[in-house]
Amino acid sequence: MADVLKKVPVREQDAKVRATNFEEVCYGYNKEEAVEESQRCITCKNAKCVEGCPVSIDIPSFIAAVKEEKFEEAFQIISKSSALPAVCGRVCPQESQCEGKCIRGKKGDPISIGKLERFVADWARENGIKPAAPSEKNGKKVAVIGSGPSGLTCAGDLAKLGYDVTIFEALHKAGGVLVYGIPEFRLPKDRVVGPEVENVKALGVKIETDVIVGRTVKLDELIEDEGFDAVFIGSGAGLPKFMGIPGETACGVLSANEYLTRNNLMKAFHEDYDTPIVHGKKVVVVGGGNVAMDAARTALRLGAETHIVYRRSEEELPARVEEVHHAKEEGIIFDLLTNPVEILANENDWVTGIKCIRMELGEPDASGRRRPVEVPGSEFVIDCDTVIMSLGTSPNPLISSTTKGLEINRRQCIVATEDTGATSKEGVYAGGDAVTGAATVILAMGAGKAAAKGIHEYLSGK
């Protein structure tokens, strides 16, 4: 018997090999590994892991089903709470959610809940298992704006309750950040995201792509002209931030959004696709979040020497530990306590370098993290031909600026109550990054779920 304090290790693609391809990094558990890991779970009665899950998956029950090798049952248990288990098993920050609360983690490794969820979802897909079909239709129509994590979750939950749901997606492909933002090597598109979107459609949800609400059709028109009884806004936080430093409009300076969209949605890395991408020889990614790691690891795979420039220290990196670990393994160079002050360009306005200043940590700021302060006179230049800005995103004002009576806050975020998603406008609900600003897939899913409940209560009372 293996050491019960240690989790079953997960197999990964070798760092040197994967640094040159876009295949998935983590192979996940096979059946034997999943069953072995599940046996470490002590099935707590008052399970803390469930409290840590934004969509409250009945984790002890699905793991108990895995122990007995009843994988289909495990999948149906997860599906009651989550429409995207294969996605969440891969990209949720489990270490700060379910696994962070696991009793086993007090002494030893917590149960690898994420890897088990991934195994169950992958097994279900490979064996053609679909989530249980919805009951009868109730004749009420709900529009969902955006097919990202919050929209898909909200749509799936409402469809299960019998609503006639249509998702409007601005891009040509459904999935939102799951298709344009998160790279193939972390979240395979055709193998994982596509089938989970199909599962939501199998619940009866219609998806209309190429519709930009606010431009193609206004939200008010969806209600007044197209007969929707309620609307959920899950339009995400799409607008990239820039630093506002000199030289930022030079050629070779891109937002992480542009770089990742070209590569993930438009598949620029693939010879057969027409979309071009900048093939830098030396790339500097500015920022320390998960998106920065994704951009850096993409640049590396496209053949560049890649640096992460971040103004605080390693401890403060907002990215998941696993992502930082993978990035380092693959050979990303971290220039920490370093902040850009200017981008240098040649006579053709192409980037030649980025001028930075060294930082040191001072007193804690409002966020509780130690504030980085400049070290006077410590400027230096990192030579590079590409700079990718990954400083976060803010919500797109296209909907809020074209919808009457929809309140937003000063950060352009839509104001919505947390437990129901209700906005200042009757019948209109919102959730995900459009409300919170850039956050995680699972938090957006939690908000989509809460809004589905809110919409159901609202329309039931009508």
Place this chain on the structure above:
Amino acid sequence: MFKILEAEQLSASVYKQVIHAPRVAKSCEPGQFIIVRVDETAERIPLTICDYDREAGTITLAFQPIGVSTHKLVALKAGDEIADFVGPLGRPSELVTDDFEEVKKKKVVFIAGGVGTAPVYPQAKWLHDHGIECDIIVGARTKELLILEEEMSKVGNLYLCTDDGSYGFHGVGTAMLEKLVSEGHHYDLCVAIGPMIMMKFACLTTKKLGIPTIVSMNPIMVDGTGMCGACRVLVGDEVKFACVDGPEFDGHKIDFEQAMKRAAMYKTEEGRRLLKFQEGETHHGGCGNCGGDK
């Protein structure tokens, strides 16, 4: 999928297609643009709206093939379908959104260059439909490259010019404008749309003449909804996104030098992909760029 209802060649380099896209036709206004993705492997390309018919649910495009994806589009015939067609994008022209009483008082001159004639047409037509008279200068390098002569002549006072003098006024559009002004024409607003270099010179001229000028920028774009930030343009001291803040801006504030450099950002890569597309199976490299011969 979106069906192509008509496809024809307008000039030596410009093609016209009428696409069935009822949602876009219902909501578009002069000044806005659309994005097409021809097929699964194609780029998303922004194209200007040349005309629209709300009743028939159609959008008319006029475009010049440059990269792989536009060449793919040109190859399609009436009855064929394109994968994606999304819009309208950008803000409508200020002529449409500003207070109508104010717009009515303005004497507007349009300067259209080459394929830039297409987005000028719906604006001039809108003014005409609302009883406002305007002057339209359409310029091209040579007679064979002039487009929409008949349509334009119906919606405004049309002045045609060619660089080589093969048709109409012998000279560029801005020279025509200077001539009109010297003959006593007065303008409150100029709308100049065409190649970047033409808009740059139009703005230099109108600045000299003291005519406020609007230009329509067509920078590199991916999504067209404000997400990628590829379409950043410098307007005065401010960085603007052409897709959500534009595409029309105060031409006297645009940094054209910088915009032209940015427009060339993917040229090598695009050229490489176009060569591969055009040469197909016979493409074996040799240019040293793509490594296809290695």
